[in-house]
Amino acid sequence: MSAADRFAIEDLFAVFHWALDTGDVEGFADCFVDGGRMRLQSQRGELRYRGRDELIAMAETLRAWDRFPGCQHFAGQLLIELDDDGQAGRARSFCLVAESRGEAPYALRFAGRSDDRLRRRNGRWLFEERQVRLWQGESMVNHLLLVDD
Template sequence: MNNNAMTVEQRLNQLEDRFAIEDLIARYAWALDTGDVDALVACFVPDGAVIEDVFEEADHWRGHAELRRLGEHYRNVPNFPGRQHHVTQIQISGAGGKRAVRSFAFVSECQNEPPFPVRFAGYYEDQVVKVDGAWLFSERLIRLWDGPVLRNFPGHGEKIARKRPPQLVIRPNPN
């Protein structure tokens, strides 16, 4: 719908939805970075999924039980406390109760004194849905800043295969 044709109420609803979706993104980061597994799982619909397409093979976690295992894994990685997930440049498209969201992401590692190194630079491609008035992730795709997103640059556009660091080997339970 054209912004000029929108009523004031429609514009306010659109803004309200945007703020709620941005809050969902912040709740996810705070839950992950503070080891709050229950809050992390609560960011997703019951059959929601995280797909980490960073290394040679993508990892998939679908449903609250697998997402709980993902959150517990990160809570127990010895060098994870001190990381902070930062999300910027949030773009939201779609209408109604389902939206597509993409955003820049980087992770800093605050282990000791500044300067804090950047541990990860990439982006999210999310699907969010409104359930009983609340926005939740139905899918969260995590990607490095390479591959198809850079296809407009000469010599870029192919995914670069990366080996997984040993401490981050995560495989969902197939059962």
């Protein structure tokens, strides 16, 4: 993978989170290919969105939620693997959401992981599918098995 590809993929994550946290619903949807998908796991179950209209509706719903302003989404420790043709790939990361309202200390509201499919379209890296899950269940079991060995 070239340094340019790595930086472009890291920028995709930054643009995605910046758009989400600042209420730029069009910019948020622009981070996906046509027909892009997003799957979010919460304590209430899994939510699925497909296509630009559903992604925009999801971002609009978050923007209207009274607890959302002040939330800051972070992704880090990206593991990126490109397919052999260099036009698609996978990215995995740790995800955190801090609630940054009022006075410090701020609350950590979400700790999880993402497993994303990426695709290059017209020279730009985009999400084909974002899958964000809590850090629990299978993730924790696999981690604990490694620690116990």
